Amino acid sequence: GIGTTSPTVPLQVTGDISASGHLYLENNKEIFFQSAEGTWHHQSGSIRKNVGGGLRIGNNSSVIVDLFQGSNSFIVANKNGTTQFQVAETGNVKIWTGSLAVGTKTVTDKLTVEGSISASGVLNINGDISASDGTRALQYDISAHTLKSSGQTLEIKGTDINFDSN
Numbered sequence: 001g002i003g004t005t006s007p008t009v010p011l012q013v014t015g016d017i018s019a020s021g022h023l024y025l026e027n028n029k030e031i032f033f034q035s036a037e038g039t040w041h042h043q044s045g046s047i048r049k050n051v052g053g054g055l056r057i058g059n060n061s062s063v064i065v066d067l068f069q070g071s072n073s074f075i076v077a078n079k080n081g082t083t084q085f086q087v088a089e090t091g092n093v094k095i096w097t098g099s100l101a102v103g104t105k106t107v108t109d110k111l112t113v114e115g116s117i118s119a120s121g122v123l124n125i126n127g128d129i130s131a132s133d134g135t136r137a138l139q140y141d142i143s144a145h146t147l148k149s150s151g152q153t154l155e156i157k158g159t160d161i162n163f164d165s166n
């Protein structure tokens with residue numbers, strides 16, 4: 001031991017460590033962080049190199065972050081190792097489960113955006129469309145082929161157009 005008279009591992013240092021060279025770890029060896037209770041285990045958090053390359057940061061009781069060398073991507077997985085979120089080398093972002101909030105902490109749907117949205121190109125929507133400013137509302141029901149706006153209904157069926165003032 002260095003700085004201690006009763007080491008618990010072959011090399012234990014009490015105090016700061018400074019190095020001018022590299023620190024080498026074999027595959028699947030980890031750097032552990034001490035828990036609040038003073039124990040050293042996966043639940044406290046660790047960093048390790050995966051066998052196939054890449055770096056894993058996390059613990060066994062919460063989210064795991066993987067930086068994979070083989071697939072060149074950034075992955076966030078749950079404690080079971082199931083991928084939840086991925087940023088691929090191509091720049092594509094994938095969310096397997098859960099939701100995404102932009103500009104807000106409150107998530108109400110798969111994608112919740114607080115603020116304006118700007119897009120160029122085609123907007124493809126598979127399902128109903130609903131919009132409201134709190135006073136007026138617009139809803140398109142794709143299965144019924146009806147468009148409703150602030151209590152007024154515009155109904156489109158085939159080539160027939162009907163106006164309903166109800």
